[in-house]
Amino acid sequence: MDSILVKGNGPLNGTIPIAGAKNACLTLMPATLLSEEPLTLTNAPRLSDIKTMTALLQSLGAEVSSLQGGQVLALSSHDIYNQKADYDIVRKMRASILVLGPLLARFGHAVVSLPGGCAIGARPVDLHLRALEAMGAELELKDGYVHASAPGGLKGGTFEFPIVSVGATENALMAATLAKGTTVLKNAAREPEIVDLAHCLQKMGAQIEGEGTSTITIQGVDRLSGATHPVVTDRIELGTYMLAPAFTGGEVELLGGRIDLVGAFCEKLDAAGIEVTETKKGLKVARRGDRVKAVDVVTEPFPGFPTDLQAQMMALLCTAEGTSVLEEKIFENRFMHAPELIRMGANIEVHGGTATVHGVEHLRGAPVMATDLRASVSLILAGLAAEGETIVSRVYHLDRGYERVEEKLRACGAQIERIEG
């Protein structure tokens, strides 16, 4: 298993290009199943999760070609011969459940393995299923699989999500495009990845209104066509690298960065003493003083502070002046990076969904273990500012969501290398 060696090495200066969003691409790819015509995605990120979704779609009979070094994905679902998503692939990645809505909508039946538990909480899929039931789907849970059918086709319905769910909104939105009649999704997720999916589906001929608000209305159509669509910028990769100069000092420009993708996050950066300015090509970030100031953070669905930036923000606040309180409201058990940061000298107390971080002057390098995707990058960022060497093991988590992380940080002067093993 590879690990990453980071040495604290002073300020970072330079530019970092931000890739297309992993989470958008993982929902745009299954949208191919809705049409027999080709779907081309540009600005795709090169990540292991994208390879997993590729393998899943191929197992159903889709053709997926990776062009231009993986930045363009050419997909065709002309010859789907299998509507069953096997446990062996689904267990690797929860987002696999996103094939359920499209398969059911186009073919009237689908069998999809239930995704297993996950390191950041129980993460059920009940809302995905209930939203499909509101469109007339008949569901049976058998041997770890969801058996879904809609013999006469899905029918439009109204569904109000009891809590905001990104994945369930995506599954329901895709399914509703081919349902007969009108579907209204209330308390829908408003994330930029949902808006991006809606825009792609609209290019394919779907009738959708209200994307980006909490009520999405979909008028079903008989068939969808092909389309070409660029994947929206990855706001989580953007936020992560915006933090790099906040840890180390210096000034870094994030190419392709947009304030509207990271509004709530930028407000917290400002309060912590980090300057963000818009440039022609993206965003420029620099720390105002020698040390950041403590801030309190509550994670919320978009447009609130994203849970996927909580670990990185906590790592930053470990060396802030004062005490910060971070409240995790989306996932239980998402503070597994805290014990690792404590190994580096941080002073953190965790009680349930709340972490209190008492700022210390410096972190010290240490061997630490990545426990999930965002936790792993938070340890790398901490290592950039720590005294001495940090070795982050189990970085396969990192490769699921960050492309060429060593290269991007090294280009700004970081001392970071991958140790293959």
Ligand code: UD1
């Ligand atoms: C997506 C993102 C993930 C991000 C999360 C929240 C992808 C591939 N992943 O995950 O990176 O951290 O949004 O922004 O896009 N829930 C239920 N029942 C369900 C579905 C969800 O109870 O059927 C709960 C979850 O356990 C969680 C909350 O709803 O507490 C929000 O989860 P959700 O928005 O669905 O997250 P994902 O779509 O899995």
